[in-house]
Amino acid sequence: MRNKYFILIMSLIVGIVLGFTYASSDTHTNDTTTPRNNHTTTQENDPFDKMMQVLTHKRCVNCHPAGDRPRQGEDSHYHNFGVQRGKDNHGVAALRCESCHHEENNEYSGVPGAPEWSLAPLAMQWEGLSRVEIAESMLDRKRNGNRSLEQIVEHLTEHELVLWAWEPGVDSEGNPREAPPVPKDEYIAAVKEWAESGAVIPKE
Amino acid sequence: MQIQFTINGKSQSVDVDGKTPLLWVVRDVLNLKGTKFGCGKAACGACTLHVDGEAVRSCSYPIKFAEGKKITTIEGLGEGDNLHSVQQAWKEEIVPQCGYCQPGFMMATAALLEKIPNPTDEDIDNNIVNICRCATYYRMRKAIHRAAEINGAT
Numbered sequence: 449m450r451n452k453y454f455i456l457i458m459s460l461i462v463g464i465v466l467g468f469t470y471a472s473s474d475t476h477t478n479d480t481t482t483p484r485n486n487h488t489t490t491q492e493n494d495p496f497d498k499m500m501q502v503l504t505h506k507r508c509v510n511c512h513p514a515g516d517r518p519r520q521g522e523d524s525h526y527h528n529f530g531v532q533r534g535k536d537n538h539g540v541a542a543l544r545c546e547s548c549h550h551e552e553n554n555e556y557s558g559v560p561g562a563p564e565w566s567l568a569p570l571a572m573q574w575e576g577l578s579r580v581e582i583a584e585s586m587l588d589r590k591r592n593g594n595r596s597l598e599q600i601v602e603h604l605t606e607h608e609l610v611l612w613a614w615e616p617g618v619d620s621e622g623n624p625r626e627a628p629p630v631p632k633d634e635y636i637a638a639v640k641e642w643a644e645s646g647a648v649i650p651k652e
Numbered sequence: 653m654q655i656q657f658t659i660n661g662k663s664q665s666v667d668v669d670g671k672t673p674l675l676w677v678v679r680d681v682l683n684l685k686g687t688k689f690g691c692g693k694a695a696c697g698a699c700t701l702h703v704d705g706e707a708v709r710s711c712s713y714p715i716k717f718a719e720g721k722k723i724t725t726i727e728g729l730g731e732g733d734n735l736h737s738v739q740q741a742w743k744e745e746i747v748p749q750c751g752y753c754q755p756g757f758m759m760a761t762a763a764l765l766e767k768i769p770n771p772t773d774e775d776i777d778n779n780i781v782n783i784c785r786c787a788t789y790y791r792m793r794k795a796i797h798r799a800a801e802i803n804g805a806t
């Protein structure tokens with residue numbers, strides 16, 4: 449009888465210990481994922497975060513490069529053929545953006561296209577900037593082409609060249625290009641919400 | 653769809669799918685075989701011609717965008733006794749090896765000289781990025797400088 453109790457108590461203790469171990473390993477797992485999840489969950493509804501997930505994506509940054517050479521591709525390599533910015537951000541004399549890029553994606557050659565295909569001016573370089581720095585640069589009239597917040601929102605949410613990111617077509621191998629990680633309508637809503645609530649730039 | 657444009661000074665109308673690359677309209681519909689197909693990916697430049705004076709890679713140019721535009725191919729640049737300075741320089745410097753890439757290079761060069769009449773080697777490197785499998789680049793460079801000279805730009 450005593451033995452029975454002893455076994456029962458022991459198994460309870462083992463159970464509790466094991467339970468605790470599992471619980472703590474769960475907690476441990478959560479320790480690594482929870483902050484991230486929490487981060488994502490909190491930030492999922494944070495318009496600044498949503499907007500920045502898009503603006504830091506290669507579909508945007510490849511054409512907002514630091515320097516005079518566009519980048520291309522999923523790995524953001526320098527644009528093939530030594531393509532250069534040129535004086536008007538549309539390339540050089542005989543090697544213009546328009547030599548190959550037109551108003552829509554070309555499904556045969558795999559050359560992407562949208563109206564006004566060109567590089568963002570050098571003042572609007574985003575490559576290498578943090579989210580906060582990108583936001584500061586967007587709101588800085590000296591660097592943003594003297595645009596008001598309203599005009600910035602317009603550029604970010606209506607400009608066909610910007611919205612091309614969600615219809616990026618296929619590459620020269622016929623593989624689809626990656627779209628930004630936030631759906632277009634959610635991104636547009638996030639940009640508007642961020643602007644309407646005062647275009648606050650969080651601290652780094 | 654019906655598309656109207658000017659090619660080598662003549663008005664032309666074609667009825668093709670609007671997405672057809674200009675290259676194939678030029679070669680197969682209009683039978684102008686000087687413009688070459690190399691890659692079809694806007695990478696080699698063999699198909700370069702001019703649209704409203706700008707160098708364009710015609711393999712990646714849907715014909716629908718040609719509506720109302722002026723297109724010039726190597727045949728329209730100059731022929732016979734009436735060679736363009738670029739063609740003249742190319743002859744003088746005996747540039748081609750197999751010749752396949754050359755029309756594209758000459759068209760790109762002609763476009764370059766319109767904007768930069770006396771290009772430096774650096775200008776040439778930045779602007780003329782077509783591919784020549786026979787590696788005639790060295791003679792092309794000389795020919796480009798020679799064309800600028802013929803034009804009196806040096």
Ligand code: FES
Pocket residue numbers: 688689690691692693694695696697698699700709710711712
């Ligand atoms: S065939 Fe057009 S660039 Fe190669």
Ligand code: FES
Pocket residue numbers: 748749750751752753754783784785786787788
């Ligand atoms: S001459 Fe042969 S590819 Fe250029």
